[in-house]
Amino acid sequence: MRRGARTRRGGTTAALLAAVMTASLAAGCSSGGGTAPDDGRGPVQQPDSGTVREPDTGTVAAADSVLAVKIDNSRRARPHTGLNSADIIYVEQVEGGMSRLMAVYASKLPNAVGPVRSARESDLELLRQFEQPTLAYSGAQSKLNPLIDDAPLRSEPPGRTPGAYYRGTDRPAPHNLYLRPAKLMPTVPGATALTTGFTYGAAPAGGKADTAETVSYPAASFSFTWSASRGRWLVAMDGTNATTTDTGRLAPATVVVQYVKLRKSEFFDSLGNNTPFTETVGTGRAKVLRDGKAFDVTWSRPTATDGTRFETKDGTRMNFAEGQVWVVFAKA
Structure with a gap:
């Protein structure tokens, strides 16, 4: 059955994020990670029980809300595990022009996801x-933790829920931290939890034939090649085909290249590199890839609690193809 438009649910929203830090933060997570526990220099030692403890802040996730997992995307972290089960994968630029992923799960949960890495300020918006x-x-810069604690979300770093994380043995730390989603989510949230503003269905009229697109960051690149036989866009990262350890090639049905403002944040890594803040509230242009075509559209997200609306130049809603969606944030 096809999914229709998804709109945001009502209900009480937790307090707004804490005010932006005013002092320049000269120490914190590096482009490859952050302070402990994100440095990964030791095993995550937790009893492998099914007991789930809520975060210290008392914030409880809605029973039908999504699971979002921050994913390491350095070369040493590949191939990934569990990404093909995600409904949405967001790609963001981090320190030194590198990239991180955020995988969002609602329709189904894989047995394992990873490697897991640290959070960024942009994730909260x-x-x-x-x-x-x-x-x-996996953790965050210590001076970012207050913002995470005040955000309207359930925070789940290692050590909070017994048995949720484990260290793999196939690669060195910090690129070997994995999550067992079932330890955090007693039930599968369901597609209605995807309050992103995305709509799915038939493509609008128009579009241009397009079978290959590449998005480049200063120290990372993502290529998408249309496969007519699979009806999917095959992903390559840094010139190498992107595969997973469990379900093969990464191949979304829709790819969105969303052009956004990148500004300097108050945060720096241990090498002095600034952490860019990706502004996902506002308006701008985007390119949507589906069915072997490219559609030039506009995006709009009026407030942080809104989803993002995509429209063609004549105001027609830009439907996505059924299946996984990649949203790659590119500098406007």
């Missing part, structure tokens, strides 16, 4: 579109 989402991440 992006996640406001969901009601009380669960954020799984």
Whole structure:
């Protein structure tokens, strides 16, 4: 059955994010990670029980809200695990021009996801579109933690829920931290939890034939090649085909290249690199890839609690193809 438009649910929203930090933060997570526990220098030691403890802040995720997992995307972290089960994968630029992924799960949960890495300030604004989402991440810069604690989400770093995380043995730390989603989510949230503003259905008229697109960051690149036989866009990262350890090639049905403002944040890594803030509230242009075509559209997200609306130049809603969606944030 096809999914129709998804709109944001009502209900009480938790307090707004804390005010932006005013002092320049000269120390914190590096482009490859962050402070402990994100440095990954030791195993995540937790009893492998089914007991789930709520975060210390008392924030409880809505029963039908999404699971968002921050994913390491350095070369040493590949191939990934569990990404093909995600409904949406967001791609963002981080320190040093590198990239990180955020995988969002609602329709189904894989047995494992990873490697998991640290959170960024931009994630908090992006996640406001969901009601009380669960954020799984390896840790964060210590001065970012107050913002995470005040955000309307359920924070799940290692050590909070017994048995949720484990260390793999196939690669060195910090690129071997994995999440067992079932330890955090007692039930599958369902597609209605995807309050992103996305709509699915027949493509609008128009579009241009397009079978290959590449988005480049200063130190990372993503290529998408249309496969007519699969009806999907095959992903390559840094010139290498992107595969997973469990379900093969990464191949979304729709790819969105969303042009956004990148500004300097108050945060720096241990090498002095600034952490860019990706502005996902506002308006701008985007390119939507589906069915072997490219559609030039505009995007609009009036407030942080809204989803993002995509429209063609004549105001027609830009429907996505059924299946996984990748949203790649590119500098406007």
